[in-house]
Each structure stands twice: as structure tokens, then as C-alpha cells.
Amino acid sequence: MATVKQTQVEAILGPKFKLESQIREHKLCVDQPANAGGENAGPTPLEYLFLALAGCIGTIGRIVARQKKIELRGMTVKVAGELDVEVLLGKHSDTRAGFTGVTVTAVIDADISKEEKEAFLHEVDRRCPVSENIRNLTPMRFEVA
DSSP, X not given: OOOOOOOOOOOEEOSSSXXXXXXXXXXXXXXXXXGGTSOOOSOOHHHHHXXXXXXXXXXXXXXXXXXXXXXXXXXXXXXXXXXXXXXXXXXXXXXXXXXXXXXXXXXXXXXXXXXXXXXXXXXXXXXXXXXXXXXXXXXXXXOXX
């Protein structure tokens, strides 16, 4: 039987672009840079998305390393992608609003071969819920309360 974990966050939008959220003991903020009309009070939603992916890769990496008895001293995870900002600004709608692709580059600090590192990263990616949600269509429902 599956063990199900529910995840939920709530964020409140202020008068400009700044959103604030309290998650457990952590106060988080989402904002836009000043040159985009924000206050530069925090990362953008897209930066948080990439941070969530990097964080998941690192977390699952630690789990996989422990299970496979790999001495993982650390990892540096870089996430990059490009998107057409004209779509999110409403200037056109003939392309998708999301990234055209996402590249995850991991520097794995462990005494294993390059091939073993590639297999390790593939296993981490396979088990990472954030990666899986980005890669595959996840049903979404929007409601007005």
C-alpha cells in the first residue's frame, strides 16, 4: 500500500508583486526584480521552481547514496532553462508559457567513475518528485474560493 504525503502552501499577494508565505517556521517571499516592477524582496517563482528541482535532486541524491552505500561528500546542482517572456506578458500566445527545456548539471563529489555518476544521477532523477512533475503532465484544477 502506498504511503501518501499531502503538500500544501498558501501565499498572500500584496499591492505589487510580492507574495509572502509561512511554511512551518519559515517565512518565504516571492517577488520580481525592481526593474520588473517588484521590490526585489525575494526570488521569482521561476527561480523557486529551479531551486525546488535542485533541492529535490540533492535530497534524493543523499537518499540514493545512503541506500547504495556511496560516500557522497556533496553535490553542486545547477538548473537552467529558457522561456519566451512575451507569452507571460500577454504579447502573444503562439508558443508555450513554460520553459523550452531544462538542463540539470550535477557535480557529484564521490569516489565513483563518470559512468557510475551518470547512473547515479539517472536513478536520482527517476525518484525525484519535482523532476517527475516537471517532466510529465500532472493534472491541475483551478478553483475560486
